[in-house]
Amino acid sequence: MPGSVAGAISRYLVVDGQQRLTTLTLLLAAVRDHLRDSEGASRRDTDRIHHQWLTNQYEDDPYRLKLVPTQADRQSYSAVIDGAPTAGGDDPVGEAYRFFRARLAEPTDIDAPYGVSEILQAIVSGLSVVSISAHPGDNVHRIFQSLNNTGLRLTQGDLLRNYLFMRLPTRGEEVHRKYWAPLQESLANNERIETLFWLDLLHRRPQVKQSQTFAFQQARLDRLGTEDEIADEVERIARLGSLYRLMLNPELEPDQAVRMRLQRLTEWESTTPAPLVLHLLLLRDWGVATSEQIARALLSVESMLVRRFLVGHATQGLNRVFAAAVQELDTSLPADQALNLYLSAGRKHFATDAQxxxxxxxxxxxxxxxxxxxxxxxxxxxxxxxxxxxxxxxxxxxxxxxxxxxxxxxxxxxxxxxxxxxxxxxxxxxxxxxxxxxxxxxxxxxxxxxxxxxxxxxxxxxxxxxxxxxxxxxxxxxxxxxxxxxxxxxxxxxWPGPEEGAHVAAEDNPLWSSMNRLLMVLPAGHWATYGDIARVLGTAAQPLGNRLATYPAPNAHRVLGAYGTISDRFRWTDPHRTDDPRQILEAEGIRFSASGKADPAQRLGIADLENLRADAEDDTEPQETRGESVPDER
Known part of the structure; x- marks a missing residue:
């Protein structure tokens, strides 16, 4: 993308090809330095490389270098081009430069048709470079994405970084030094930066999938019109990153109570509470919540995880429960009270003491x-x-x-x-x-x-x-x-439970809800045992049998004893129903032996029941939106 003024050096923002251009210039610098160190080499050749392809001889910084790489590589790259004593450090730029110097220093095979001069000639005369310049109104970032779709797949963190700094043509150096570089250093890798941008989105749109992070963030950032607004956004993300770092490294948290709760969540190894935890830390950062309140709120999160785990309702829907809390908390109440009320209301499966x-x-x-x-x-x-x-x-x-x-x-x-x-x-x-x-x-x-x-x-x-x-x-x-x-x-x-007075129906016990969903999808012409169903649900055959003998359940007649016999305790829960369960099963296609045992070939085993349960549980969750389209956010 060009940016030039009449009479000045033409400047371009390189959207695609930065790495290849950087590699080529490092190779040219290595050839230059190899020739300088070689006996009989012409100074004219080394000066030509330096002034024609690596620098603008009569310009000062920031226009002195022909190529200006990303901020993270700039210091190391400048050292190589300028022939500084620090050239060839242990960073990626230095490593590439040292690689080229080492290969050029290897003895030349007398039978080889080329030497250093031929390599230089191949670079400057034999190499073809395709240059595509965008017009001011073109969406260069979209062009970049289409050009890059056959190369190394970039993470959404890469895409966001490129997009942000494309929007910072004059303030990029300053913003990178003050905000982005410390963010990268504190989070250690690009995947965490991507996760940070996703968690930021979840504060506004709880249903956004992580694969949609770049598309939704770009749609939001497109509404910002000036460099100052983009710089403020990078500063905000960097501040959010410092809070996210506490979640990843709880030992850095200064408050003992909050630190303990963050450590517990780290031990649990679940990412589902992350958007809510980040929001709670942000409330404290804004000064609208104290550390004591945040510690109690984090205990509510922990209690929800513990209680749901113990009643066998560990993860279902939790990602939406925690993400939606960010927008649904009652801001007129202290954070800890508001969160416990939110978790206690509705069908969030926050198990009561009795459950x-x-x-x-x-x-x-x-x-x-x-x-x-x-x-x-x-x-x-x-x-x-x-x-x-x-x-x-x-x-x-x-x-x-x-x-x-x-x-x-x-x-x-x-x-x-x-x-x-x-x-x-x-x-x-x-x-x-x-x-x-x-x-x-x-x-x-x-x-x-x-x-x-x-x-x-x-x-x-x-x-x-x-x-x-x-x-x-x-x-x-x-x-x-x-x-x-x-x-x-x-x-x-x-681990305190839901607020007193929160009503949770007895039938809301997740164990029996899961049982009913599984029994609902038991196909006609097949049968299962009490023991196998109990094993799949995480209970024992006796309480499951007691439940089926006491409460209505779909297809309960298809659950038989271990050898395929109808239990002596089987009763229809409808007192007016008197039909023989064996006749019902035979009408559905079950074959019985003379001794009253169902055909074992028609039995559903553990693996079959596990698959049926997975399908049944998936059907209870709202389907996620397919595709990557981004709605208009204006």
């Missing part, structure tokens, strides 16, 4: 969410106990106290208390629940040994929850339930 207790007693925690988050959750629970030691999850694993495989000794002890016919059912119900799980660094030492032997190891552990378990004389369903209730009490106190 949390029910989940701790019934949900198969061992299979909930990602394994890393399960371990973090257990670590956080351990920190609720008074102790001088800081527990790190790095070397710990989650251990079952009542083992996954019952030894004869375990079976005997459980049978003596609960009856032989109840052992398997009780084992399945309680095995993976939170009350039966703990943390240990010596999993192999515990294994499936009898409780008396485990108890010795647990008592000697530095982990407080293990010491508490070791106070029991025996271990089984009664002790597991008692511990689960105690853990639920600690969790409720540590």
């Amino acid at each position: 949390l207790l029910d989940a701790v007693l019934t949900t198969q925690f061992y299979w909930v969410g990602r394994s890393a988050q399960r371990k973090v959750m257990m670590t956080w629970i351990e920190r609720l106990y008074p102790t001088r030691e800081s527990v790190s999850p790095v070397s710990l694993t989650i251990e079952h106290v009542m083992p996954q495989s019952l030894s004869p000794r375990w079976r005997t002890e459980l049978a003596e208390q609960y009856g032989t016919d109840q052992v398997d059912e009780l084992h399945e119900r309680w095995l993976h629940t939170l009350g039966n799980l703990t943390l240990t660094g010596y999993n192999e030492n515990l294994s499936n040994h009898e409780f008396a032997r485990k108890r010795v190891t647990l008592r000697a552990s530095s982990i407080r929850m293990n010491q508490e378990i070791a106070t029991n004389e025996a271990w089984g369903p009664e002790q597991i339930e008692h511990r689960a209730r105690a853990l639920a009490k600690r969790i409720v106190e540590a």
